[in-house]
Amino acid sequence: MTATSQEVERKKKRNQVSQARLPGLVSRVRELGLLIVLLLIILIVGVQAPRFLTIDNFEQILLSVAILVIVAVGETLVILTRNVDLSVGSMVGITAFVTAYFFKQLPGINLLLGILLGCALGLVLGIVNGLIVSFGRVPAIVATLGTLYVYRALVFIIAANTTTQVNAYDVPASYLALATTQIFGIPALILIAAVIAIIVGYFLHTSQSGRQLYAVGSNPEAANMIGIRRDWLVFAAFSASGLLCGLAGVLWGARFATVDATDATGLELQVIAAVVVGGVNIFGGSGTILGVVLGAIVLGTLQNALNILNISQFWLQAIYGAAIILAVVLDAFITRWLRRTTLSRRKKA
Amino acid sequence: MTNPPEPIVELSGIAKHFGGVQALRGVDFSLLPGEVHALVGENGAGKSTLVKILAGIHRPDAGVVKVGGEVVELRSPAQAQALGIAVVYQEPMLFPDLDVAENVFMGRHPRDRFGRVDWKRMYREVDQLLASLDVSLSSHRPVQGLSVAEQQLVEISKALSLQARVLVLDEPTAALSSHEVEELFAIVKQLRERSVAILFVSHRLEEVFKIADRLTVFRDGKHIITAPVSEMNTEQIVKHMVGRELSNLFPKGEAEIGEVVLEVRHLNRPGVFADVSFNLHRGEILGFAGLVGAGRTEVARVLFGIDRAESGEIWLKGKKVHIRSPQQAMDNGIAYVPEDRHQYGLVMNFSIAANVTLAILQQVSRLGLLDPRREKKIATEYSSQLHIRSEGVEQLVNALSGGNQQKVVLSKWLGTNPSVLILDEPTRGIDVGAKAEVHRIISDLASRGLAIILISSELPEVLAMADQVIVLNEGRITGTFARSEATQERVMFAATGQDR
Numbered sequence: 001m002t003a004t005s006q007e008v009e010r011k012k013k014r015n016q017v018s019q020a021r022l023p024g025l026v027s028r029v030r031e032l033g034l035l036i037v038l039l040l041i042i043l044i045v046g047v048q049a050p051r052f053l054t055i056d057n058f059e060q061i062l063l064s065v066a067i068l069v070i071v072a073v074g075e076t077l078v079i080l081t082r083n084v085d086l087s088v089g090s091m092v093g094i095t096a097f098v099t100a101y102f103f104k105q106l107p108g109i110n111l112l113l114g115i116l117l118g119c120a121l122g123l124v125l126g127i128v129n130g131l132i133v134s135f136g137r138v139p140a141i142v143a144t145l146g147t148l149y150v151y152r153a154l155v156f157i158i159a160a161n162t163t164t165q166v167n168a169y170d171v172p173a174s175y176l177a178l179a180t181t182q183i184f185g186i187p188a189l190i191l192i193a194a195v196i197a198i199i200v201g202y203f204l205h206t207s208q209s210g211r212q213l214y215a216v217g218s219n220p221e222a223a224n225m226i227g228i229r230r231d232w233l234v235f236a237a238f239s240a241s242g243l244l245c246g247l248a249g250v251l252w253g254a255r256f257a258t259v260d261a262t263d264a265t266g267l268e269l270q271v272i273a274a275v276v277v278g279g280v281n282i283f284g285g286s287g288t289i290l291g292v293v294l295g296a297i298v299l300g301t302l303q304n305a306l307n308i309l310n311i312s313q314f315w316l317q318a319i320y321g322a323a324i325i326l327a328v329v330l331d332a333f334i335t336r337w338l339r340r341t342t343l344s345r346r347k348k349a
Numbered sequence: 350m351t352n353p354p355e356p357i358v359e360l361s362g363i364a365k366h367f368g369g370v371q372a373l374r375g376v377d378f379s380l381l382p383g384e385v386h387a388l389v390g391e392n393g394a395g396k397s398t399l400v401k402i403l404a405g406i407h408r409p410d411a412g413v414v415k416v417g418g419e420v421v422e423l424r425s426p427a428q429a430q431a432l433g434i435a436v437v438y439q440e441p442m443l444f445p446d447l448d449v450a451e452n453v454f455m456g457r458h459p460r461d462r463f464g465r466v467d468w469k470r471m472y473r474e475v476d477q478l479l480a481s482l483d484v485s486l487s488s489h490r491p492v493q494g495l496s497v498a499e500q501q502l503v504e505i506s507k508a509l510s511l512q513a514r515v516l517v518l519d520e521p522t523a524a525l526s527s528h529e530v531e532e533l534f535a536i537v538k539q540l541r542e543r544s545v546a547i548l549f550v551s552h553r554l555e556e557v558f559k560i561a562d563r564l565t566v567f568r569d570g571k572h573i574i575t576a577p578v579s580e581m582n583t584e585q586i587v588k589h590m591v592g593r594e595l596s597n598l599f600p601k602g603e604a605e606i607g608e609v610v611l612e613v614r615h616l617n618r619p620g621v622f623a624d625v626s627f628n629l630h631r632g633e634i635l636g637f638a639g640l641v642g643a644g645r646t647e648v649a650r651v652l653f654g655i656d657r658a659e660s661g662e663i664w665l666k667g668k669k670v671h672i673r674s675p676q677q678a679m680d681n682g683i684a685y686v687p688e689d690r691h692q693y694g695l696v697m698n699f700s701i702a703a704n705v706t707l708a709i710l711q712q713v714s715r716l717g718l719l720d721p722r723r724e725k726k727i728a729t730e731y732s733s734q735l736h737i738r739s740e741g742v743e744q745l746v747n748a749l750s751g752g753n754q755q756k757v758v759l760s761k762w763l764g765t766n767p768s769v770l771i772l773d774e775p776t777r778g779i780d781v782g783a784k785a786e787v788h789r790i791i792s793d794l795a796s797r798g799l800a801i802i803l804i805s806s807e808l809p810e811v812l813a814m815a816d817q818v819i820v821l822n823e824g825r826i827t828g829t830f831a832r833s834e835a836t837q838e839r840v841m842f843a844a845t846g847q848d849r
Contacts, residue, residue, distance in 0.1 A: 206465040208458055211447075215455050218444035225442055226456045227427025285446035 030279030033330075034294040038301060045305040052308050059187065065274075065300035066193035067092075067248045067255065069293055071267065072274045073200045074126075074244030076292050077237040079275055080204075081230075082217040082284030083133060083140035085241045089267035090151035091125045095249025097155050100166040100175075100259040107172045114175065118250035119243055125151060126242015130235035140238075148268070152261075159261035168257035178254035189251060196244065201289030213237060217284025273320050274299055277327045299323065355418060356381050357514050357546045358403070358434070363412035365398050368751070372398040375412065376572040378565060380515060380546040385537060387549045387561035387578065391590055391841075392641050392806035394567040396550050400519045403548070404436040405429030417514070427456075435508030436517040439524065441500040445493035450475040452492050453507045478506045482536050498529035505536060516540060517548045522556060523642050534560050552640045554583055554845050566590055583847055591808060591837035604796040606816065607631030609667075611683075611769050611800060613652070616661035621647045622824035625661070629769065629800045634791065636815025637804040639844050644824035645804045646688065649771045652802075653685035654678040666768070679708065684762035686755075688773040688804075694758040695746050702728035702742040704757050709764045731760035735790055752783020759790065770794065771802045776810060788814060808837050822846040 046053040071088050078085040099118040103109070125147070132143040159165075168176065181188040204210040215223045216230050223230055253259050278295025280287025302323075303316055356379035365373040373395045380386055390396050401407040402414070405423040414421055416432045423429045429436075443452045450471050451458075458466040459474065475488040484502050492500060501521055508516050518537070522530045537547055537560055549561055557564060557578065564581060566573040566589040573589045611629040616622070622644035629635050637645040650656045652663065654672040663670055665681050672678045678685070687694055695704055702721075705728040706713045713723040728742040735756040739749060746757055755775060762770065772791065776784040791814060795801050805811045811818055818835045820828035820843035828843030 206468075208460065208464075208466065211451065211455065211458060211466060214447055214451075215444050218446040219442065222442040222444060223455075225426040226430065227425060228456055281446070285444065 030291050030330075031288070031294060034278065034291065034298055038294065038298050041298070041301050041305055045309065049308045052305065057304065057308075059190075061297065061300050061304045062190045063187055064304065065296045066187075066189040067251055068267075068270055068274060068300070069193040069296045070196050070244050070248040070251070071271045072278070072292050072296055073197055073289060074241035075271050075275050076278075076280055076287060076289060077200070077204075077213060078140070078234075078241050079272075079280050079282060080213045080217045080284055080287060081234050081237050082220065083234060083237070084144065084272070084282075085129060085238060086141065086144040086268050087125070087129060087147040087151055088241065088245050088271050089264045089269075090148050090155070091122055091242055091245035092249045092252055092267055093261070093264040094125070094151050094155045094158075095119075095122050095246045096252040096256075096259050096263050097158065097166070097249075097261060099250045100171055100253040101158070101162055103172055103175045103253075104163070104166050104170040111172075111174050111178075115178075115247075115250050118253075119246040122246015122249060123239060123243040126239040126245065127235075129242060130238030133238060134231040134235040152265070155261040165258065165260040166253070171253075171257070175254050176257055178251060189255065192247075192251065196247070197289050197293050204289060209233065209236070214285055217281075218286070270299070270320070273324050277323050279327070279331075281331055282328060295327075354381050354383070356415075357417060359413075359415040359418075360399075360402075361413050361415075363399070363402060363409045363414070365402065365407060365409050372570050373402075373409070374570040376567065376570070378572060378575075380548055381563075382514065382544040382546050383541055384562045385541055385547045385549055385560050387551060387557040387564045388567065389550075389552060389554070389557060389564065389586065389590060390567035390573075391552075391808065393569075394590070395570040396567055397519070398570075399567070400436065400517055400548070400550060403429065403434055403515070403517055405434075430511055430513075433512060433514040434517065435504070435511055435513035435515065436519065437501050437504040437508070437521055439520040440497065441504045443492045443500055443503060446491065448489050448491050449479075449486060449495075449503055449506075450488040452503050453478070453488075453510055474510065475506065478509055482506065482509075482539065484532075484536075496529075497524040498526075498533065501525075501533065502536070505540075509540075513545065515546045515548065517550070519550045520552075520642075521549075522551060522553060530556070552845060554586060554847065557586075558583075583842075583845075587838055587841045587845065587847075591841045602792045602796055604632040604792075604798075606633050607798065610665065611652075612662075612664040613648075614662040614664070616648065616651060616658045616663070618647065618651060618656065618658050620824075621656075622821070625821075625826060627819055627826075627829075629802060631768075631798050631800050632795055633816045634795050634801045634803050634814050636811035636818040637802060637821065638808065638811045638818055638840050639806075639821035641806065642823075643821040643844065645821050646773055647824075648821075649685055649773055649802065649804060652678065652769075652771060653683055655685075679765050679767075682766070682768040683771065684765055684767035684769070685771040686758050686762055686773060686775060688777060694761075695754060697747040698745055700743045700745055701732065701737065701739055701749075701757055704746055705731055705742070705760045705764060708761050712764075727764065728760070731763065735760055736786065750783065751779035752786065755779060755783070755787055756790070759787075763794075767799070769800050769802070771804070773804045774806065775803070776805070776807070784810075808840055811835075811840070812837065820844050 051057065071092060075085055075088055095118045098121055099114055102117055103114050129144055129147055132138050133140045179189050183191055204213065212228050213233055215228055216233050220230060252264060256263070274296035275292050276282055277299060278287065278292035280292060299320065302319055306313065306316055358380040360376065360378040362375045362377065363373055364375045376395070376399070378399065388396050388399065398407060402409050402423065405426045405428050408424065414423060416434070421432060444455060447455070453475050454471050459470045461467045472488050479486050479488065482502065482505065486499055486502060492503065521533060525533065540547060551557060561578045563575060564578045564586070565575040566586065568590060607630055609628050610631050614626050616625040625648055627635065639645050647656065651658045652672065654674045654677050657673070663672060670681055672681065696707065702724050706724045710719070713720055713727060725742055732739065732742055737753050737756045739753065746754055749757065775791065776787050779787070791801060791803065803811065803814055812835050816832050818830045818840060819826055820840055822844055823846060827846060828840065830839060
């Protein structure tokens with residue numbers, strides 16, 4: 001038996017070595033990769049166009065992705081559960097328009113009331129999504145494709161019956177200030193997005209429900225087996241996505257000042273791009289808010305870089321598409337690699 | 350022990366049926382603390398149903414479940430867990446994206462006084478659990494990438510953290526290497542020391558002798574015997590396992606056995622089966638017997654071009670062939686009716702006609718477009734030939750009974766005009782009357798000169814139908830019997846890997 005026990009020892013040692021390397025590597029590989037990509041972009045573009053490397057420009061980049069990050073954080077909650085919310089663009093559009101119109105009609109109203117109105121509207125729309133998916137048993141991709149059109153149609157109907165466009169001079173300055181105020185020299189918009197990301201990221205990491213969101217997406221059947229209430233979690237994720245879209249819509253109106261019924265059309269594609277590039281598995285179960293924020297920043301930086309290098313914006317679409325595919329291929333590659341290591345170790349001794 | 354301990358789990362009169370199939374017919378069963386209790390029986394004896402009732406997945410039609418002396422209803426897996434019953438499945442049910450520690454504690458993370466997940470405590474507790482099992486597995490590793498053995502350890506750790514009083518191991522060793530089995534047994538023994546009641550479901554008798562204290566045999570959903578393992582030997586166990594009765598058996602009619610149609614030489618697929626050789630003649634039914642996981646289906650999949658063999662030769666009608674895809678297999682006249690009709694055999698929301706002609710679309714097409722009249726004509730032909738009971742060939746197959754669905758699958762493959770027909774568990778899950786009819790059809794096909802491979806886990810079926818029986822155990826042929834020599838005992842001995 002000594003030969004066998006030696007072999008056991010050897011095997012144990014080999015396992016320990018691979019154990020030490022594996023977890024950190026796999027779970028952090030995407031965040032690290034994104035950071036490297038980000039640095040590469042900054043380096044390459046910075047050499048060619050020095051004005052890219054100014055603090056002012058970085059602030060611009062962050063400003064341009066702040067609203068995207070808020071929506072992407074909500075989308076992350078949904079995608080983690082193995083669902084998808086395609087209606088985010090329409091939800092942002094409708095809340096942006098309604099909030100702006102609300103301020104136009106009641107210019108003297110308390111600012112907070114308007115913000116709450118927008119958030120509440122988003123929450124209601126998200127709840128509708130959640131009800132259809134969780135309790136109506138409609139696949140999320142179909143349900144939210146439907147509400148994408150319905151919600152957008154609602155904006156047009158509202159616009160047709162009120163005003164085609166809300167302009168900057170229509171709304172109180174205090175509303176527009178939401179987007180321009182600086183706190184400690186940092187634009188409020190960036191701070192709000194950062195706070196949202198931190199809160200949700202913290203929730204995902206430290207709350208029981210947050211962990212269960214991962215479980216539901218990772219193996220729905222196993223989650224059911226240990227009594228996790230999947231329907232409620234999925235419902236909550238869609239509701240949260242709606243709420244965050246509501247907030248994003250309020251900020252959208254403040255930032256762009258001029259709002260019409262077509263605002264935020266197609267935003268869902270940028271959002272899903274950021275989420276997937278940020279390392280959230282499109283089939284649920286894995287991904288972090290940090291990754292999503294980095295994913296959004298990378299895409300925003302690319303856009304900014306193309307601008308500065310005077311490359312046509314048309315390229316942007318292609319780059320977004322390529323980034324999504326690259327991210328998913330990378331995911332598949334890692335998964336397959338992991339499975340292969342499993343298989344090779346499963347071979348009979 | 351002087352005083353027999355109170356059983357932790359006591360089942361009495363448990364019955365459960367699925368459709369027309371009676372899986373358990375009023376069984377009594379009990380588990381004592383600190384014992385390893387083996388549950389054995391042929392496929393379909395009712396072992397898995399019992400496990401699933403204990404796990405809270407199925408609810409019995411009749412009978413009483415007592416846990417710790419109290420009558421309980423196991424309504425859900427979560428409830429069974431709460432009562433201290435933990436089940437480790439052959440392929441564990443874990444969260445691949447999460448790490449070992451979270452898999453152990455999912456749904457009941459340790460939390461600090463603010464209600465936040467206490468990661469440090471969680472990792473510490475899981476590390477302690479793993480250490481107490483003498484296992485070197487990092488609690489930080491993602492489950493994706495763990496071997497089956499390691500995943501089972503995660504499940505066992507979960508059971509321990511739940512303070513489980515009952516641990517059910519459902520065919521735990523099927524996917525393990527011999528070394529991993531040793532490690533698992535060491536842990537099982539350790540749990541026995543801690544007074545856990547362990548239910549060990551297995552069909553590897555040598556393992557039963559190695560690890561179990563008591564043994565229960567099920568057959569046809571009935572409890573046959575419970576006895577200390579020390580008082581039993583292999584022969585007795587096998588005798589209790591076999592002897593299933595199957596009413597309405599339709600024995601194979603006489604058919605002229607002709608020339609060799611299919612010759613398989615030294616077929617190998619590493620880790621799945623090895624050195625499989627046999628001859629199949631015209632008009633012959635060759636039975637493939639063996640327990641689940643013996644490699645029978647895997648051989649069929651290679652013959653049909655779904656998987657590839659690493660080495661070995663396949664000869665068809667005297668010609669060596671290389672089958673690389675199901676299309677090539679069909680071109681060579683091989684048809685394969687898989688076990689799972691729903692998953693592989695039928696498009697459930699297509700009509701009978703569309704399903705029957707699915708494999709021969711070219712024959713029912715004109716200029717590349719389907720000709721519904723030809724489709725209907727061919728389907729009607731088979732429908733009357735095989736007595737498919739329906740409201741007409743336009744009826745959707747999901748409205749048919751299991752037996753009639755099976756006939757539709759058969760029609761589909763007969764349409765390809767095969768010379769070799771492989772049937773994988775053709776009567777599983779269909780009721781007794783329909784079984785006899787399927788048997789009659791199979792016999793009929795053989796008498797028309799088809800060479801048939803019949804994979805079946807029901808011994809009486811194989812014995813009644815097959816001209817020759819090949820028995821597989823863990824991917825190797827462990828017995829070949831002519832019709833006259835094949836008895837249930839002999840086949841079961843070979844199927845459990847016992848030498849005789």
